[in-house]
Amino acid sequence: MNQDYIKPDEWSIIEEGFDKNLVKSSESLFSMGNGAMGQRANFEETYTGPTFQGSYIAGVYYPDKTRVGWWKNGYPEYFAKVLNAPNWIGIDILIDGVTLDLNTCSQVGDYRRELNMKEGWYRRSFTATLPNEVQVRVIATRFLSLKFDEIGAIEYTVEVLNKEVSITAIPYLDSGIKNEDSNWDDQFWNTTAVSFKDGRAFIEAHTMKTNFATCTFMMAMAQANGERIDASKSEKTETKASLLFETSIEKGGRFTLTKYGGYAVDRNHDKNELVAAANKVLDEVSSLGFDDLLETQKKAWTEIWQMSDITIEGDVKAQQGIRFNIFQLNQTYLGTDSRLNIGPKGFTGEKYGGSTYWDTEAYCIPFYMATKNQEVARKLLKYRYNHLEKAIENAEKLGFENGAALYPMVTMNGEECHNEWEITFEEIHRNGAIAFAIYNYFRYTGDYTYIPEMGLEVLIGIARFWYQRANFSEQKGQYVILGVTGPNEYENNVNNNWYTNYIAKWCIDYALEQLDKVEEGYPDDYQRIIGKTHLTEAETERWSAVAKKMYFPFSEKLGVFLQQDGFLDKELIKVSDLPKSERPLNQKWSWDRILRSPYIKQADTLQGFYFFEEHFSTEELRKHFDFYEPFTVHESSLSPCVHSIQAAKLGRMDQAYQFYLRTSRLDLDDYNKEVEEGLHITSMAGTWMSIVEGFAGMRVIDDKLNFTPQLPEQWSSYSFKINFRNRILKVAVTKEGSSYELTGNEEMSIRVNGERVVLTPTETVEA
């Protein structure tokens, strides 16, 4: 049974009723982020029940010493961990000296959480009866400001329902926090100063080893029945700073604490000026005040939704699901900083500690290209360019040479963070996705300048890697790639994974093509790059020989490419013929059994058909889809979206919709029973792709947008917007057909179901 406690609503995530067993789940689901910091939906006040505390600062990590059972040469010494950062949200509340703690209250009523996605705020409200019989009603509203991305704001209101009481509110900062995920129980933070000034508090702390300097800060204002109350004292320990507000409140009276807090970090400021930077942003927001700051938040989210919303009519849960996905993606990464990237759990948990996987290139970039200014996708590409030197070093550690680059499987700063040999050393197809993203970026945006400026160097490093990684098989008379793990991680150390061989060959061909284009069109860049890489014609000829003679496993009998050598030796029992009790395999079967089975964790051969769709006929796609999908268990959150897109292309809308459902509410309905640990951020981009590329069939072909719109029969309509080369197109699909509305000044021609359609700005064209 999946969980089913989130109330359907078009724009909000809503929980009603207090259930201690759901606290950790809701802490994930109601998480907030603004691209620079993130906060799980932990309670402000004390909570002694089960909770998973999490405050995160983008780009601040700790290199946790690698822990393995058996060391293998080449493992990285450290695994970069996302860190639980100092707590800035805490507000202890004492009523007549008794701590407000929902775990000890004799009664909790009218409990409600709402995450308003449209406006970007989160509110929790409840009535509670404390052990001393005092009844209170609490409403706590908070948000992480998009406009001032170093700060969050909280308005915490306590109404006393049954008697006059004394109330003490203690807003605090706390750097004495721990990571749940820690290999050796190291201390991750070193606190160097705790200070107060003008009613504000500051904790200066740096991470151990990485030495990221941070100042966690707060200011707080209190009111009782409209009267301002000043803090009566401040207190500090080595890792904690508290302000104390005390007052008495009559029955029916109301106490409100407003708190601003957050982080100033040395990525953005001189590390000796962090307190000054904190004061500056506190000055700005406090002069605005909570309500006006909230208005800036609503405005900022309105702008985001303006461009990135997808509307679905006729299915509230689907509407809520897709908006939740789009909301979370925007909470995680806004494209403002090329030093940051999109972690699989964003700012909602600690797992998958390293930030960047191939998820970014394979799944996230299309979303950001279409819903943001093209600079955002360019920043994501630049992130990898900036890591090229480290990717070359990484390849050198594994025995490659001459500038061959192997991008890490998981990284924070360009260095490899992962330590399973079958992944770290063998899941090398990631290099292909990084090259593909360069191609995809140009295809979509038409911005070629990235390639001479940065991309070509990345392509050269990657081509060099593939050239060296392949070897000539005398037996086959072709080049083979041995000992790899493909996208389907339920196979390890296989030979000639079709996807890997295919993308390797493509990478070399594409690099060679771009070398020619850059030589012709950007001779200065070409000279600079040749000078830097010492690339010779002899070398590119050797690459070319490998690409020309790359081996691809193929079954003549079945007419399909084989996922890898030997695939047909497996016992080919379809997933539908497996007992339900044996699923999910990753929980029920030992690893060796999974490996020798035909079962596929996520699209592998089909991932290649997705990336290189135009290389294959629809008939070939059908054949491969029909062969592989029945063996696919989709035990990765990244699998269903590719299948949904392909099922839609094959005109199988029922199946496409079923796949769509598996991702769109993955976290809201907690399909994998792990939402407590955080959300699946990167797969959310796949859900977006399922609608735009799947149902609506959007493709870019020869610089033109193409659509083949279809509508799931469960919906009455859907619509979305696309930023295509700085022109905004709104697409709506109804039972009657599809319509297209262009913003701007110029005409644009598109293709709908293969027919050319000319769009004129502001005119809605039905097709």
Next chain:
Amino acid sequence: MNQDYIKPDEWSIIEEGFDKNLVKSSESLFSMGNGAMGQRANFEETYTGPTFQGSYIAGVYYPDKTRVGWWKNGYPEYFAKVLNAPNWIGIDILIDGVTLDLNTCSQVGDYRRELNMKEGWYRRSFTATLPNEVQVRVIATRFLSLKFDEIGAIEYTVEVLNKEVSITAIPYLDSGIKNEDSNWDDQFWNTTAVSFKDGRAFIEAHTMKTNFATCTFMMAMAQANGERIDASKSEKTETKASLLFETSIEKGGRFTLTKYGGYAVDRNHDKNELVAAANKVLDEVSSLGFDDLLETQKKAWTEIWQMSDITIEGDVKAQQGIRFNIFQLNQTYLGTDSRLNIGPKGFTGEKYGGSTYWDTEAYCIPFYMATKNQEVARKLLKYRYNHLEKAIENAEKLGFENGAALYPMVTMNGEECHNEWEITFEEIHRNGAIAFAIYNYFRYTGDYTYIPEMGLEVLIGIARFWYQRANFSEQKGQYVILGVTGPNEYENNVNNNWYTNYIAKWCIDYALEQLDKVEEGYPDDYQRIIGKTHLTEAETERWSAVAKKMYFPFSEKLGVFLQQDGFLDKELIKVSDLPKSERPLNQKWSWDRILRSPYIKQADTLQGFYFFEEHFSTEELRKHFDFYEPFTVHESSLSPCVHSIQAAKLGRMDQAYQFYLRTSRLDLDDYNKEVEEGLHITSMAGTWMSIVEGFAGMRVIDDKLNFTPQLPEQWSSYSFKINFRNRILKVAVTKEGSSYELTGNEEMSIRVNGERVVLTPTETVEA
């Protein structure tokens, strides 16, 4: 450079001169054991320099919680660790109040260690100048009694050279010890009582979790210049018991402390009677006295050597090397207890914490069969029979059913202890070695009774495993075994490892054959076993179908079986063409590079040719040897012996001798730079095989011994004895030929170079 500080000597291991950098190495090389306990050559007196303390009790282990980077389903929760046991050897010495510590002495002279292998004792002697300028000469002799295997004895003599001094000797027991190898720094021992009685001391302690109860005990007697001195006091802490002897000694005077100590354990005694058991053995040995006890030791070793010695003339280092190997094997396992087995490091270190690997069946059993009563090998087989239920449970954990048995890769008590998926789950050929050992035992001893009594059940469990582990490949029309690691651990998760497929088929065939033989010859046993295993004819027919249609990868072009599917796709560069700087590969190359290379860690296909030599022609052996050996890096201590035997069979004595050298002094000369961690016990049996099966060409064919004796040209002769079916045969090989001398009453016919030779007792026959 290999180490070269051990003095050549036919019967002793000798070190001369004190070098702090060699202390840990010598602690391994001068280790003692008596099959029931073991002791590294740690100093009795305080030593503050680098040292690796190790006292071990056979069969006493701790299940250390598994540590991995990434958990895989099926991993065992715990890894059984050999434990550093309470210290019984310690004797602190104070001279005029200053502690004798070779690390702080201003001068150490005449330092000498001798391990007398002939007589089974170890002596260390030196002169030292203490920080207070007192000069002493120390002679410390110790041994672990073979006759009373719960006890060791130490005679520690201090002669004062330059002045009259007061001397304090504090023999102690200490259970406050630690393991160097510990996953979580757990406390492994819980001490429950420290007590004294009648000048004896006892520490009762049990292991955490496994709860093995032990009593570590000692008694000590002192003499100064022939006068007995009584202990002046006893002292204890929570984990330590000390006796204190004080006296003054004039210049030139001599102080001697005799200490008996050891362990009484609940494997042999009621756990509430351990102190009584300790007192009993102390009574026995103290009534004998040190000198008489040493006489029993000499006698016991004389008996062992009587049977197991190999003499080599013309090469002292070779003589020393082979005796060291034979000595260590006998120190480790004497065949007195079927609950014990032969750990790869014996009692000389902590590494490879689990005791039993397939090393026992593949390498050690031939040595024990030929140099001991056949009961000893039978006990080793019985060990696996006793673990059959656990092997069935182990297979169940991995998804097998119906009584299929998978023996663990590493075990102490029958449960799997290892946690690398590619080994634990996939190195399943170990099951084959266990079946092969049953066959080998019968072939050598002629004792069929083991099979109906115990072996057949093991064979059924193993056959069931192979039947279930293979699957039918529609493509090949044959049965395949996917996802395995063969003996060559430099390949992981390969398909159709030839060795594994071959031994799997053989196991099924052999089990079927034995079922018929037992049904015919031992009908009662047959009924019992069928009743217990519910084996049906339908099931054995299914086994048979798998065995008949097993697939073996083969190259028609090369005429060789392929180590696994796809082997010929590798870049087949020979080891001799690799730069020396890249070796050893396991230190220089990343794991993926090793995996996709053709390099072989230890005999794999050739291991099959070794086990099943009679299935192949010499020409086939030559072809496979010439194909595989050039890719073999022999980075396992278990590799050279098989190659030595096969090279000898192919008449390549130079090569055979080179391989022999790589194992015979592996530890004495520390080829692998790791002797500090302990000795390679199981590969020592391979060295013995290299001489007996390799140089002398011993085989058992149709119940008869066969020899094809050859002599390395570096030697003038060698000889060894064989216990063949309770008849003792002495074989000597000289430059002139070979001779055979039979003990006993009956004639025996053997074959020498294919010619029948009839041996009459006590008559030496030249051939």
